[in-house]
Amino acid sequence: MLLKRIFWVFTLVIATTFSLLAQPTKEAGKELFSANCASCHAKDMKTASTGPALSGVEERWSAFPRKDLYSWIRNSQALIAAGHPRAVELWAKYKPVMMNSFAGLTDDQMESLLLYINEPAPPAPPPPPGGETVTKESGLPWMFIGLASILLLLAFALMRIVNNLKNVTRVREGLPPIEKSIQEILSTKGAIAFFVFALILIFGYKTVDNAVNMGREQNYQPDQPIAFSHKIHSGINKIDCQYCHDTARRSKHASVPATNTCMNCHAAIKKGTISGTKEITKIFASIGYDPLTNRYISDYNNWSEKQIEELYKKWIRQEYVTDNSLTAIDDAGKSTVDSEWDGVVKALRDDSNGKIQGPIEWTRIHNLPDHAYFNHAQHVSVGKVECQKCHGPVQEMDVVYQYSTLGMGWCISCHNQTEVKFTDNPFYKQYNQEYIKFHKKQIAKPESEMDKVFVADIGGLECQKCHY
Numbered sequence: 001m002l003l004k005r006i007f008w009v010f011t012l013v014i015a016t017t018f019s020l021l022a023q024p025t026k027e028a029g030k031e032l033f034s035a036n037c038a039s040c041h042a043k044d045m046k047t048a049s050t051g052p053a054l055s056g057v058e059e060r061w062s063a064f065p066r067k068d069l070y071s072w073i074r075n076s077q078a079l080i081a082a083g084h085p086r087a088v089e090l091w092a093k094y095k096p097v098m099m100n101s102f103a104g105l106t107d108d109q110m111e112s113l114l115l116y117i118n119e120p121a122p123p124a125p126p127p128p129p130g131g132e133t134v135t136k137e138s139g140l141p142w143m144f145i146g147l148a149s150i151l152l153l154l155a156f157a158l159m160r161i162v163n164n165l166k167n168v169t170r171v172r173e174g175l176p177p178i179e180k181s182i183q184e185i186l187s188t189k190g191a192i193a194f195f196v197f198a199l200i201l202i203f204g205y206k207t208v209d210n211a212v213n214m215g216r217e218q219n220y221q222p223d224q225p226i227a228f229s230h231k232i233h234s235g236i237n238k239i240d241c242q243y244c245h246d247t248a249r250r251s252k253h254a255s256v257p258a259t260n261t262c263m264n265c266h267a268a269i270k271k272g273t274i275s276g277t278k279e280i281t282k283i284f285a286s287i288g289y290d291p292l293t294n295r296y297i298s299d300y301n302n303w304s305e306k307q308i309e310e311l312y313k314k315w316i317r318q319e320y321v322t323d324n325s326l327t328a329i330d331d332a333g334k335s336t337v338d339s340e341w342d343g344v345v346k347a348l349r350d351d352s353n354g355k356i357q358g359p360i361e362w363t364r365i366h367n368l369p370d371h372a373y374f375n376h377a378q379h380v381s382v383g384k385v386e387c388q389k390c391h392g393p394v395q396e397m398d399v400v401y402q403y404s405t406l407g408m409g410w411c412i413s414c415h416n417q418t419e420v421k422f423t424d425n426p427f428y429k430q431y432n433q434e435y436i437k438f439h440k441k442q443i444a445k446p447e448s449e450m451d452k453v454f455v456a457d458i459g460g461l462e463c464q465k466c467h468y
Contacts, residue, residue, distance in 0.1 A: 024108050029116025032109055034249070036102055038240035040265065045117055047238055051099065052090070054117045061086060070110055075101045098268045148198065155194050162190075212407075221401035222363040225347035226282050232273060235395035241387045248376040248387075256362050259287045267294070277316050278340050282347050284312065286360050291315050301357050308356055309341060316340050365402055366391075372408075373466050382427040383418070383455070408466075415460035420453045 045055035061069040071079050076099040079087040167177035233239045248254035262283050270291050288300030316337045348356045379385040392403025422428045
């Protein structure tokens with residue numbers, strides 16, 4: 001009997017725990033939004049993007065049962081086909097752009113999404129300090145050039161003084177003075193020793209300076225296989241950075257998004273606002289998507305390059321036809337089709353196996369030396385650091401470049417100046433006010449001086465944090 005009661009109590013505890021874990025929360029909604037919705041809907045919930053602004057979505061669906069909104073999120077096209085008035089109204093406004101289907105979302109997950117959508121968006125982060133974008137000037141700094149000039153003048157003056165003192169001594173001894181030309185003065189052992197010392201000093205400075213900057217590529221802006229514009233995607237269309245670079249919030253690396261992520265949007269958006277089919281065709285050709293039938297190609301990896309060329313040239317040609325026949329295309333159109341196809345081949349052909357099929361080989365821009373450890377999740381999820389803090393105004397860049405120096409001094413300055421964000425941050429529950437009180441006691445600072453804690457105060461300058 002006792003064992004039976006223990007079993008039922010244990011079962012009740014387990015069931016209660018799972019029930020609490022399954023409750024809708026804003027935090028879960030934020031994760032779901034970033035992973036599923038941020039590619040088409042603006043993060044501020046108030047701006048129309050590829051999809052409508054989500055703020056007030058519950059009110060707009062309030063005339064219909066709650067389950068209709070769930071059905072819309074899970075499979076919008078099915079609800080449109082069924083003739084639902086709200087679904088048909090939205091389709092008429094936004095077609096032919098189709099909303100992705102999310103059949104795997106549970107009711108509780110959708111409630112979490114709605115909780116996050118109803119929460120006011122935080123204010124936009126301030127722009128990074130302008131001084132961080134200044135490119136280091138080549139050559140010796142003007143301060144060192146000025147100092148070297150002053151030392152050279154002093155050395156010359158000292159040589160003249162020494163020569164005059166020697167002449168005074170010779171006159172007192174009844175000997176004639178010796179007048180030396182500037183050339184003779186500069187060829188003395190003292191002058192030569194000074195110049196050798198100066199050369200060693202300058203050479204040593206430049207050697208150390210070049211060694212410190214070795215591997216740093218501020219303003220590095222390589223060509224990419226696809227002319228991807230962050231300005232269009234992140235700036236104009238308001239796609240959240242972490243929708244594409246999803247691992248930045250949960251991993252050491254902010255990985256390059258897979259082509260599948262691109263296809264979440266480009267299965268519906270087949271032509272670029274500026275480049276037309278020129279760049280998006282490269283995405284289709286890399287993954288094997290047929291834009292003419294809106295289907296992925298089975299056994300695409302075994303297709304010959306001739307088959308691939310015929311399919312995608314036919315797709316590109318549709319942009320340049322002069323009548324209803326696909327064969328009626330002028331010479332300029334034929335030249336453009338051939339040029340676009342050559343661009344696809346150049347961007348995608350894998351040097352190792354000579355095939356077009358396969359992952360897009362993007363060129364890495366930001367790179368740290370092997371002895372330096374950096375964790376994106378620590379900064380993005382724990383530190384709440386905005387992407388623009390390190391990567392600059394990416395939403396304004398047509399072609400991304402390395403914005404910051406990524407040098408050790410730059411990191412240390414940031415840790416010295418960045419305040420730890422304790423508010424609504426579960427990662428710092430163990431610190432909070434108790435830590436601040438302890439810190440005040442340890443360093444004996446007045447209460448008024450210890451109203452904030454910086455990253456450096458909690459170990460942000462320890463060598464092992466970045467160098468193991």
